[in-house]
Amino acid sequence: MAKPPASAEALxxxxxxxxxxVPPGGWQDESIHPAEKxxxxxxxxxxxxxxxxxxxxxxxxIGFEPWEDFPFNRGMLCPKGVKRxxxxxxxxxxxxxxxxxxxxxxxxxxxxxxxFTTSRIREIQSKYGKDAIAIYGGASLSTEKSxxxxxxxxxxxxxxxxxxxxxxxxxxAGTAYKLAFGIDRSTIPWSExxxxxxxxxxxxxxxxxxxxxxxxxxxxxxxxxRLIVADPRMTPITRNxxxxxxxxxxxxLALLMGILHVILRxxxxxxxxxxxxxxxxxxxxxxxxxxxxxxxxxxxxxPPESIEKAAxxxxxSKRVILMHxxxxxxxxxxxxxxxxxxxIALATGNIGREGAGxxxxxxxxxxxxxxxxxxxCDQLPGQRSLADPAARAYVAGIWxxxxxxxPQPGYSAQEIMNAIHSGEIKGLLSLCxxxxxxxxxxxxxxxxxxxxxxxxxxDFFLSETARHADVVLAGSLHEEEDGLGCSAEGRVxxxxxxxxxxxxxxxxxxxxxxxxxxxGKEKFFPFKNPADILEELRVASRGGVADYYGIxxxxxxxxxxxxxxxxxxxxxxxxxxxxxxxxxxHDGRAHFNVxxxxxxGDPVNADYPLFLTxxxxxxxxLSGTQTRRIGALMDQYPEPLxxxxxxxxxxxxxxxxxxxxxxxxxxxxxxxxxxxKTIRPDTIFIPYHWAGTGxxxxxxxxxxxxxxxIPEFKVSACRLSKAxxxxxxxxxxxxHHNGAAGGTA
Amino acid sequence: MFGYEFYVDPSxxxxxxxxxxxxxxCETHRGKSMINFDFIERKDSITSAAxxxxxxxxxxxxxxxxxxxxKKGEDGIVHSSxxxxxxxxxxxxxxxPFGIPKMMEPEQQMMKCDMCxxxxxxxxxxxxxxxxxSQALAYVRPEEIARRREKPVNTFFFGNQKITTKVYIxxxxxxxxxxxxxxxxxxxxxxxxxxxxxx
Numbered sequence: 001m002a003k004p005p006a007s008a009e010a011l012x013x014x015x016x017x018x019x020x021x022v023p024p025g026g027w028q029d030e031s032i033h034p035a036e037k038x039x040x041x042x043x044x045x046x047x048x049x050x051x052x053x054x055x056x057x058x059x060x061x062i063g064f065e066p067w068e069d070f071p072f073n074r075g076m077l078c079p080k081g082v083k084r085x086x087x088x089x090x091x092x093x094x095x096x097x098x099x100x101x102x103x104x105x106x107x108x109x110x111x112x113x114x115x116f117t118t119s120r121i122r123e124i125q126s127k128y129g130k131d132a133i134a135i136y137g138g139a140s141l142s143t144e145k146s147x148x149x150x151x152x153x154x155x156x157x158x159x160x161x162x163x164x165x166x167x168x169x170x171x172x173a174g175t176a177y178k179l180a181f182g183i184d185r186s187t188i189p190w191s192e193x194x195x196x197x198x199x200x201x202x203x204x205x206x207x208x209x210x211x212x213x214x215x216x217x218x219x220x221x222x223x224x225x226r227l228i229v230a231d232p233r234m235t236p237i238t239r240n241x242x243x244x245x246x247x248x249x250x251x252x253l254a255l256l257m258g259i260l261h262v263i264l265r266x267x268x269x270x271x272x273x274x275x276x277x278x279x280x281x282x283x284x285x286x287x288x289x290x291x292x293x294x295x296x297x298x299x300x301x302x303p304p305e306s307i308e309k310a311a312x313x314x315x316x317s318k319r320v321i322l323m324h325x326x327x328x329x330x331x332x333x334x335x336x337x338x339x340x341x342x343x344i345a346l347a348t349g350n351i352g353r354e355g356a357g358x359x360x361x362x363x364x365x366x367x368x369x370x371x372x373x374x375x376x377c378d379q380l381p382g383q384r385s386l387a388d389p390a391a392r393a394y395v396a397g398i399w400x401x402x403x404x405x406x407p408q409p410g411y412s413a414q415e416i417m418n419a420i421h422s423g424e425i426k427g428l429l430s431l432c433x434x435x436x437x438x439x440x441x442x443x444x445x446x447x448x449x450x451x452x453x454x455x456x457x458x459d460f461f462l463s464e465t466a467r468h469a470d471v472v473l474a475g476s477l478h479e480e481e482d483g484l485g486c487s488a489e490g491r492v493x494x495x496x497x498x499x500x501x502x503x504x505x506x507x508x509x510x511x512x513x514x515x516x517x518x519x520g521k522e523k524f525f526p527f528k529n530p531a532d533i534l535e536e537l538r539v540a541s542r543g544g545v546a547d548y549y550g551i552x553x554x555x556x557x558x559x560x561x562x563x564x565x566x567x568x569x570x571x572x573x574x575x576x577x578x579x580x581x582x583x584x585x586h587d588g589r590a591h592f593n594v595x596x597x598x599x600x601g602d603p604v605n606a607d608y609p610l611f612l613t614x615x616x617x618x619x620x621x622l623s624g625t626q627t628r629r630i631g632a633l634m635d636q637y638p639e640p641l642x643x644x645x646x647x648x649x650x651x652x653x654x655x656x657x658x659x660x661x662x663x664x665x666x667x668x669x670x671x672x673x674x675x676x677k678t679i680r681p682d683t684i685f686i687p688y689h690w691a692g693t694g695x696x697x698x699x700x701x702x703x704x705x706x707x708x709x710i711p712e713f714k715v716s717a718c719r720l721s722k723a724x725x726x727x728x729x730x731x732x733x734x735x736h737h738n739g740a741a742g743g744t745a
Numbered sequence: 746m747f748g749y750e751f752y753v754d755p756s757x758x759x760x761x762x763x764x765x766x767x768x769x770x771c772e773t774h775r776g777k778s779m780i781n782f783d784f785i786e787r788k789d790s791i792t793s794a795a796x797x798x799x800x801x802x803x804x805x806x807x808x809x810x811x812x813x814x815x816k817k818g819e820d821g822i823v824h825s826s827x828x829x830x831x832x833x834x835x836x837x838x839x840x841x842p843f844g845i846p847k848m849m850e851p852e853q854q855m856m857k858c859d860m861c862x863x864x865x866x867x868x869x870x871x872x873x874x875x876x877x878x879s880q881a882l883a884y885v886r887p888e889e890i891a892r893r894r895e896k897p898v899n900t901f902f903f904g905n906q907k908i909t910t911k912v913y914i915x916x917x918x919x920x921x922x923x924x925x926x927x928x929x930x931x932x933x934x935x936x937x938x939x940x941x942x943x944x
Contacts, residue, residue: 027769027776063770066875077876082766207759211878218757218879222893236759239792618761632766646788656788678791 016092021631044478049487095503138432139370142483150374160410172334173360182584195355203327207236256340258296268315270349280592319355352578369486382544412709437623601703608717754915760793806837
């Protein structure tokens with residue numbers, strides 16, 4: 001059923017990705033037709049959520065102006081932010097709903113597309129049961145849309161299976177922080193970073209994936225702070241690292257246990273903090289006894305002296321910030337990894353005070369806000385648990401239904417795809433998710449999509465996943481609807497609507513509300529606009545951990561963002577968590593958690609002797625649905641490259657720019673080599689932003705962390721061989737790109 | 746902008762090329778980027794550097810221009826060549842010790858960084874230094890730059906040529922000038938060394 005109705009080339013011809021290089025009217029047009037207004041809003045790419053001003057004329061975004069008064073980035077932007085405006089007025093934009101035909105897609109009316117969707121959902125549910133329909137969401141959606149989607153799934157569709165692409169982002173961190181602190185948020189605002197004496201960065205390519213954070217780190221070093229970086233690759237911030245720990249992929253937990261071991265061995269822990277504010281220390285202390293630096297060095301490949309030094313610096317400093325991101329979290333022991341970071345912070349008392357604390361660097365545009373109010377499979381608004389009877393009763397009351405009418409927790413994102421593959425789930429409605437590119441084991445995902453009896457997609461471009469859809473509902477860009485976002489530091493911000501959706505495209509929230517009405521649930525969805533949704537969200541979150549009750553658009557505009565929790569209109573917000581040493585756990589204390597070492601789900605052996613690790617480049621965002629359509633960004637890094645060390649290259653007779661084949665237990669991928677000394681010789685790195693023959697996720701595996709259900713993108717076993725130029729005739733990459741291959745310029 | 750100076754600190758550069766992308770948004774040369782950017786040697790290192798025109802006090806580009814097409818304003822900004830005068834001879838391109846001027850085709854005109862004249866002349870910061878995520882390019886007040894580890898320097902030696910510039914480079918705290926030639930650091934007279942070397 002849900003195979004693409006035409007060849008990849010034919011669909012690419014019609015729907016792109018095509019490359020947009022110039023603003024509307026050309027480069028010189030703005031001097032003749034200047035902007036009518038500047039709209040203060042935010043970048044749509046990544047969790048930094050930089051403030052930016054969009055230039056608007058005739059319902060078009062024609063350019064940008066830095067927003068220097070916004071306190072987080074003070075005008076700074078990465079290249080994605082600079083070119084963000086090029087996604088507007090894009091030739092690939094879907095201007096009306098599209099229905100699948102025998103040979104492609106045809107424009108349809110909203111009545112036809114939504115009528116079809118409603119009847120398919122009803123037919124499948126009456127034949128197979130309520131839970132045969134699943135809903136996918138995404139963390140680039142505004143908080144209002146995320147909230148609405150959770151309510152839509154549970155009240156309008158009545159399925160328990162809703163989850164989102166944040167499941168592929170930082171859920172390991174979220175799970176760990178909830179276990180330790182009872183709250184899923186960075187413990188510090190970024191303004192604390194320059195105050196630290198030691199910054200410990202593990203598994204975080206900050207220069208490329210959180211570029212603005214670099215300035216905070218450099219300012220910390222200006223004040224005498226020392227920077228420790230642990231990563232299998234020398235990422236850009238490593239150039240100024242005071243200590244670099246080149247660990248083997250998937251061995252972070254061992255390194256962290258080794259550091260804790262030395263801290264405890266040398267008596268550098270903070271006994272007073274542990275005794276007064278934490279629980280569970282003894283068991284963790286015991287678990288660290290075996291992890292001496294020698295043993296850790298053998299597992300991680302990091303010299304024992306470097307482990308000692310890192311531990312001494314952390315243990316002897318008064319203010320330590322420990323930062324982590326996907327490198328730590330994208331593992332089948334991602335939760336353990338994050339807990340091990342937290343254990344170090346707790347053991348040394350580095351929490352709830354100036355210039356100290358563990359922090360996750362959330363990656364997606366609304367990675368924080370999008371995971372707080374109910375589009376996760378086990379969650380209700382306000383970071384409430386769907387399994388908690390009191391939370392169910394409270395939210396059911398707000399929504400006007402009985403608690404028993406609320407579905408129970410459902411499958412996580414990968415589990416939903418597994419259930420589609422096994423035939424348990426028959427229909428899928430997806431908004432803001434491109435699973436064919438972003439889920440692991442892409443061939444499995446493709447097979448699963450082909451089994452769907454109904455597949456609806458809401459999107460502004462025809463993503464590679466949407467090519468498999470029965471119906472595509474033309475939705476809205478970030479700048480086409482008001483909404484809240486929440487940045488990596490926990491600052492709730494206002495995405496100002498700048499323009500209306502073009503053509504017959506509609507605001508995402510309007511599409512969901514219309515669908516809910518057609519499903520007969522009109523009275524539960526009386527919303528006219530995002531402000532109405534926010535009013536209900538504020539109340540639904542009230543009293544929860546992520547309490548937004550005191551947050552309004554007006555307050556945000558005036559105060560340049562508000563850090564949640566913010567329980568009342570006169571509450572100033574909470575930039576620094578735990579300043580009063582009170583935690584959100586049941587006993588009010590911080591919890592140590594014992595971590596257990598496990599091997600990767602895709603172990604290296606004689607047949608697959610190398611590590612494959614996937615990640616990001618600075619010029620692309622997530623699955624590339626937006627950024628692979630922006631010419632300047634594609635020129636910067638046009639195609640995926642396999643980063644390999646000269647020693648490994650030499651072993652295989654490979655030179656820079658040669659074609660190589662990387663093979664894992666799932667599939668093989670042929671791409672060009674980028675030979676650099678900045679990666680471990682036993683490791684290959686491939687960025688994942690591309691589709692089709694350039695898709696790194698054809699190689700990755702579906703092993704999940706048992707608690708967070710995050711896939712293990714950062715550790716696969718692979719082998720390498722030299723190749724000849726592959727057949728690129730079925731390539732999903734744009735056909736014409738020029739400029740130097742990224743990184744080798 | 747009064748009281749603000751331009752500082753370049755390659756040690757802070759993370760190679761993101763935000764400056765390159767933002768430069769072409771500048772009103773005076775829209776669609777064309779005037780930033781000089783390089784990975785030093787990507788094979789060996791992630792170190793990269795982005796820089797703008799240094800806006801020399803006595804610009805070599807202007808000195809060698811046979812058409813008198815390159816002008817320095819009273820504010821110290823050295824501008825792109827004047828279109829009616831420029832004969833596209835590329836003398837400036839060859840002569841600039843920093844490698845800044847670019848001969849643009851098909852305009853047949855030398856263009857270069859003018860420190861976003863459209864912006865700085867009306868009280869805004871240059872595009873590149875405003876957006877730079879690592880502040881390797883910074884347009885700030887001297888008191889702000891004084892908080893950094895490195896020290897601003899605007900004197901360069903290229904062999905016997907001493908160049909002072911409007912734009913500063915951040916140098917190790919114990920340096921007053923940047924010299925690129927080992928000879929400039931030697932105690933002996935270079936001629937003497939060469940005579941010995943030739944024996």
